[in-house]
Amino acid sequence: MKTVIKTQRMILRPFTAEDADDIWPCMTTNLARYMRWERPASAEDFEKIWRKWPVQLAEESNCVFIARNNQDQSFIGLFGMHGFKTPSPRLGLWVREELHRQGLGPEGIGGIMNWCRKYYSPDYFIYPVAEENSPSRRLVEGLGGKPVDVEQDPKFTLIIYHIPA
Template structure:
């Protein structure tokens, strides 16, 4: 399977590989994950258990995890995931390194992956969940035309869900 590579004004996004793991792990913090459905892994080994699945799911065409890096320096920026990609309603997931928050990298990365996904995948619409209080993430969904459709209490936070039209 061809590994897509996306280029934006400031970013290069490519499918996750094991070479990304150590750097990704070093950017996971409790404050970063306060708005994530998952908890920070306790160890690097625990982190790596899930990453094997990322490769398998990419090869199966069910999940795509794009690692975003600075186009000029190669510095790690974050990850954008397209989950359940073989369904009519794939779901976006995104996390950007805390040191780039507020600089527009999340919007730039998600927009690039959205534009790729709507051309490559057969979908009715995309699902974009976010923590109710995560205004930066919510603005990304809204910038792509996302409409708020529901909210529900999750274990860590109140979650809202957007539908983003193709």
């Protein structure tokens, strides 16, 4: 799958190995506090994770999109579409900390949702959010998401949202 998604400020495309060096320094402990994952301890540990992403893409099960600024190609964040060929793909994202509160999260998620709607016709999207993560809850609610369930993760309580397709 060769996909490029363009939004007002970003270009999103599937992750490649060449992107890893831009991502690793931005994976902070503070950023990971509301993520289901912990910050990898080293660039080598991160490599063990990202090596799986192209395989998952080739299997058409998951796609990790890298977001870059469409002006200078600087790294913005990662946007995930997990199970993109299923009736209910799961969304996730993180934007580098110094770019928070600029509307990049909704812009990128909106772009990949539109891509998925065009090519795969989902019934709805799933978006899990840590209960304490108010900015992400506002983001998903702004996209029309409604809470439908609660799950206990080892790190925190997750609110499971459904976003209409």
